[in-house]
Amino acid sequence: MTPTEELLRAELDRAYPATATAPDWSEVLRRLPAAPARPRRRRLGVAALALAAAAAAALALGAPWRHGPTFADRALAAIGHDRYVVAVLEPVQPSVSVVDLATGRTRPLRERTVTIVDSGSASSAPNTSGWITLGGVVTGVFTQGNPENDPAVASFAAGYRKALADGSATVAGKTTYRGRPARILRFSFDQAVEVRPGTQVLSPVAYPHGRTEDVAVDTATFRPLWVRWTDTVVTVDGGTRRVRRVQEPTYRVVSIGSRPTAPTLPQAAHSDEAETRPALRQVTRAGAARVLGARARWLGPLGLRSVELEQVFSLQGQAASGFGLRFVYAHGLEVRESTRPGPYGYWIPGLLPPEGKALASCEGCGPWGVLEGKRAWTFSLRSGPMYVSVTAPTRDLALGAAQQLRAMP
Amino acid sequence: VRTATVAELESLYRARYPAFARVAAAVAGDDARGADAVHDAFASAMERLGSYRGEAPLEAWVWQIVIRAAGAARRRGVAPLVAPDEPAAGEDEPGIRALVAALPERQRLAVFLRYFADLDYRSIADALGVEVGTVSATLSAAHATLRRNLEEARA
Numbered sequence: 001m002t003p004t005e006e007l008l009r010a011e012l013d014r015a016y017p018a019t020a021t022a023p024d025w026s027e028v029l030r031r032l033p034a035a036p037a038r039p040r041r042r043r044l045g046v047a048a049l050a051l052a053a054a055a056a057a058a059l060a061l062g063a064p065w066r067h068g069p070t071f072a073d074r075a076l077a078a079i080g081h082d083r084y085v086v087a088v089l090e091p092v093q094p095s096v097s098v099v100d101l102a103t104g105r106t107r108p109l110r111e112r113t114v115t116i117v118d119s120g121s122a123s124s125a126p127n128t129s130g131w132i133t134l135g136g137v138v139t140g141v142f143t144q145g146n147p148e149n150d151p152a153v154a155s156f157a158a159g160y161r162k163a164l165a166d167g168s169a170t171v172a173g174k175t176t177y178r179g180r181p182a183r184i185l186r187f188s189f190d191q192a193v194e195v196r197p198g199t200q201v202l203s204p205v206a207y208p209h210g211r212t213e214d215v216a217v218d219t220a221t222f223r224p225l226w227v228r229w230t231d232t233v234v235t236v237d238g239g240t241r242r243v244r245r246v247q248e249p250t251y252r253v254v255s256i257g258s259r260p261t262a263p264t265l266p267q268a269a270h271s272d273e274a275e276t277r278p279a280l281r282q283v284t285r286a287g288a289a290r291v292l293g294a295r296a297r298w299l300g301p302l303g304l305r306s307v308e309l310e311q312v313f314s315l316q317g318q319a320a321s322g323f324g325l326r327f328v329y330a331h332g333l334e335v336r337e338s339t340r341p342g343p344y345g346y347w348i349p350g351l352l353p354p355e356g357k358a359l360a361s362c363e364g365c366g367p368w369g370v371l372e373g374k375r376a377w378t379f380s381l382r383s384g385p386m387y388v389s390v391t392a393p394t395r396d397l398a399l400g401a402a403q404q405l406r407a408m409p
Numbered sequence: 410v411r412t413a414t415v416a417e418l419e420s421l422y423r424a425r426y427p428a429f430a431r432v433a434a435a436v437a438g439d440d441a442r443g444a445d446a447v448h449d450a451f452a453s454a455m456e457r458l459g460s461y462r463g464e465a466p467l468e469a470w471v472w473q474i475v476i477r478a479a480g481a482a483r484r485r486g487v488a489p490l491v492a493p494d495e496p497a498a499g500e501d502e503p504g505i506r507a508l509v510a511a512l513p514e515r516q517r518l519a520v521f522l523r524y525f526a527d528l529d530y531r532s533i534a535d536a537l538g539v540e541v542g543t544v545s546a547t548l549s550a551a552h553a554t555l556r557r558n559l560e561e562a563r564a
Contacts, residue, residue: 007559016435025422
């Protein structure tokens with residue numbers, strides 16, 4: 001650099017100090033105009049209109065910058081292009097809540113799944129990890145292949161950016177979410193879920209367009225607002241096959257974006273997960289009252305069909321670790337209890353509400369309930385020294401029973 | 410024909426934002442208007458990415474858009490070209506801003522791109538849409554004018 005240039009640089013640096021503003025890519029995205037609406041062709045027949053719409057959507061989503069960025073391009077840009085995609089999702093309708101037993105007042109617990117997808121991993125399937133929180137407590141940390149990972153949520157985080165990039169998304173409609181106009185992008189997958197009654201096994205099977213994933217994308221910010229899956233479920237019962245469509249709960253997209261480094265996985269809360277073996281033996285009422293070493297809780301003798309002693313096993317190592325009681329009442333009502341929380345109460349001790357409140361959840365109330373064939377509400381609570389779960393086919397019955405629990409005489 | 414992707418555009422934004430913002434602020438008259446111009450320019454670049462044909466590097470193409478956006482921001486606003494260090498009443502020495510503002514536009518832009526964005530002559534040529542030789546002559550003229558005016562002002 002010549003002396004003149006050096007002098008000039010010094011003078012310019014003094015007169016024009018470096019700008020203090022920081023880069024913010026979202027500022028760029030915010031200034032993008034919404035993609036223009038396409039004019040309607042009223043005279044086309046329904047089928048022709050559907051074909052035209054599909055073709056327009058494919059063009060709008062798939063054209064690689066021929067006429068400027070498409071809606072999908074903008075949605076892709078809103079995520080960013082760094083290596084790690086981090087998606088935070090929570091169900092719009094939480095499935096676990098805390099119930100005040102005195103008033104019946106219910107407070108939903110926030111459930112969140114944080115999924116991290118490493119798009120730069122060498123393997124064909126992207127490396128996925130993340131964690132799940134319930135009421136702010138980390139209930140699980142997962143890495144690829146871990147069954148705790150919700151496959152639908154994970155596939156969203158992994159597949160959304162890819163689908164936007166490869167043009168496999170189509171515009172399926174419009175919607176409004178919390179006052180924000182949005183377009184619904186749809187991804188289709190050629191797979192279905194096969195269920196054989198009597199087993200817990202859900203097997204993926206090939207099925208053209210069997211699974212769809214709808215994502216509502218804000219037309220102003222191009223960020224996803226919610227995601228919802230619809231599955232084709234094939235039930236195989238003997239030689240009979242039935243095909244149904246099951247719509248999963250809607251998940252709100254709390255955030256999704258990319259970053260150059262992966263977030264650190266948190267430590268999962270202490271778990272006391274345990275299971276039970278079928279009844280060791282029937283016990284008398286008198287025996288049941290003190291067999292666990294503390295006075296058992298029950299609903300009284302009315303409608304009581306049986307009392308069974310169960311063996312409790314720790315899930316780690318299948319070691320026998322204690323006993324539990326199972327009171328079977330009429331109308332599908334059951335009371336099960338132990339002196340430790342794992343077997344019957346919630347297995348994350350930090351989540352158990354104080355005495356007077358219960359954790360309420362429902363198995364079979366969601367869209368899969370129609371396949372499971374039964375619905376069971378469970379109230380998990382502390383009652384004196386006992387960790388108790390009350391299960392009933394209806395919420396009212398379970399709540400009423402939880403309110404009437406008392407120590408056996 | 411070389412095309413570009415939004416990912417490349419975003420990478421360029423993240424890597425070179427300070428340079429874009431500084432040049433745009435100098436052209437537009439202040440930092441806020443400059444930052445606005447940069448963001449408007451990148452949004453515009455995304456909109457028009459299909460028209461990028463790869464004749465010049467992507468950065469040069471974006472520089473053209475940023476410079477136009479910053480110029481438009483200056484014209485829309487009332488920011489004078491010589492605001493902050495214009496000599497106050499009683500001062501004899503004119504500010505360097507006043508001297509730069511007095512340069513012909515191409516010389517002024519070449520100075521900004523050279524000193525604030527550290528672009529070499531080839532890149533400045535691509536950004537301004539001129540030949541490399543023209544950049545050399547333009548900067549040479551700007552240096553001569555500024556040196557002369559500074560010396561005169563301090564004499």
